[in-house]
Amino acid sequence: MRAAAALGVRSVSDVPATHSSAGVDLVRQATGGDLDAFEELIRRLQSRVYGFAYQHLRDVHEAHDLAQEIFVKLYRNLGRYDPERPFEPWFWKLAANATINYRRKRVPLPAESRDDAVDETAGRAHDPALLQALAQLDPAYRLPILLHYYADLSLEQVGQSLKLTVPAVKSRLHRARAQLRNSLAEAEQVQETS
Amino acid sequence: MTEHQPLACARVRVLLESYADGELARTDPREATAVRAHLAGCADCRRQHEQTVSLPFRLRALSSPPPPDSLIAGVMRLVAPSRVAYRRAWTLIFPEAVLATFILWYLSGLEGLTSVASGIVTDLLDLAGWGSGSGRLPSIPRADVLLLLALIALTAIAAYHLSILVRLAPGGLSGRRAAGD
Numbered sequence: 174m175r176a177a178a179a180l181g182v183r184s185v186s187d188v189p190a191t192h193s194s195a196g197v198d199l200v201r202q203a204t205g206g207d208l209d210a211f212e213e214l215i216r217r218l219q220s221r222v223y224g225f226a227y228q229h230l231r232d233v234h235e236a237h238d239l240a241q242e243i244f245v246k247l248y249r250n251l252g253r254y255d256p257e258r259p260f261e262p263w264f265w266k267l268a269a270n271a272t273i274n275y276r277r278k279r280v281p282l283p284a285e286s287r288d289d290a291v292d293e294t295a296g297r298a299h300d301p302a303l304l305q306a307l308a309q310l311d312p313a314y315r316l317p318i319l320l321h322y323y324a325d326l327s328l329e330q331v332g333q334s335l336k337l338t339v340p341a342v343k344s345r346l347h348r349a350r351a352q353l354r355n356s357l358a359e360a361e362q363v364q365e366t367s
Numbered sequence: 368m369t370e371h372q373p374l375a376c377a378r379v380r381v382l383l384e385s386y387a388d389g390e391l392a393r394t395d396p397r398e399a400t401a402v403r404a405h406l407a408g409c410a411d412c413r414r415q416h417e418q419t420v421s422l423p424f425r426l427r428a429l430s431s432p433p434p435p436d437s438l439i440a441g442v443m444r445l446v447a448p449s450r451v452a453y454r455r456a457w458t459l460i461f462p463e464a465v466l467a468t469f470i471l472w473y474l475s476g477l478e479g480l481t482s483v484a485s486g487i488v489t490d491l492l493d494l495a496g497w498g499s500g501s502g503r504l505p506s507i508p509r510a511d512v513l514l515l516l517a518l519i520a521l522t523a524i525a526a527y528h529l530s531i532l533v534r535l536a537p538g539g540l541s542g543r544r545a546a547g548d
Contacts (some may be wrong), residue, residue, distance in 0.1 A: 208447055212439065219438055224431030233432060240434065241441050248446040303425050322426035347384040354383070354418045 306356035314349035
């Protein structure tokens with residue numbers, strides 16, 4: 174974590190910024206239409222949202238676009254949020270939907286420019302093997318992994334976000350972890366032989 | 368892998384995920400015991416198991432580049448109404464107030480309202496009579512025409528004002544900055 178800070182990167186395991194009572198008040202104010210509160214809310218969420226988008230798309234420019242889209246969608250849907258219910262699961266469900274829709278409509282970038290965008294930050298990553306393995310994962314498996322481990326959603330919440338049953342989420346997580354494990358083992362073997 | 372092992376490595380690899388998160392022990396304790404026994408004697412699978420156990424922690428500890436400074440500004444530009452739109456929304460209050468004051472002054476309370484209502488009824492009846500050819504075209508007082516024009520103007524301005532407010536408030540929210548902004 175300290176190493177990550179020194180590298181100028183932010184960990185995905187930061188404490189959710191909207192769980193405190195101040196965070197709850199902020200959400201309430203933003204829901205009431207206070208733009209300053211909304212700005213502060215996205216300031217607190219931006220690291221995790223941008224990180225989530227980056228881990229999913231592996232491209233800094235696209236991560237920026239997706240994070241922006243998630244926040245605009247949040248603003249437009251704040252009126253539908255029920256303040257009696259926890260904010261984070263509701264928000265991440267919205268973020269997951271925005272991510273799915275974003276992937277559907279996005280035009281793939283030329284391979285060269287994508288590689289440049291990834292390489293820009295890959296050199297600074299503290300777990301490059303895992304990042305590489307995650308990048309190779311099918312999006313259908315990567316999204317549940319990110320929502321569960323990155324956004325810290327429960328299996329039920331991941332299921333709600335992706336319109337999947339809990340057993341289906343478990344199955345995807347199992348397969349995803351198995352694929353990640355295989356990729357990591359292969360990477361280790363390559364490293365040992367070289 | 369070895370003959371005395373009850374489970375093959377390939378089978379253990381398949382079961383590792385559910386073994387690591389404890390589900391196998393719940394659903395099939397015998398198989399979980401067999402996996403444990405296999406792991407004790409197979410270094411390759413043990414390494415895979417360690418990988419499996421550490422994976423959630425490594426995933427949680429993943430780092431990403433910091434968000435660019437332009438992210439928040441970009442979002443706020445997209446969602447926040449412009450200052451011009453705000454000014455327009457507030458300046459509309461002035462003509463609305465003028466027109467409303469004039470109308471209220473003209474009506475001057477309940478008495479004025481009833482006199483306007485009776486005047487309208489009389490005018491309508493006179494118009495009906497003129498239409499059927501039994502009477503003359505009624506002469507409508509200028510002040511009444513003025514009142515009618517003021518009402519039409521107030522309705523149009525209020526409708527325009529409402530449309531601006533709706534545009535300023537996506538998602539049914541009344542987007543607003545704190546006082547002083």
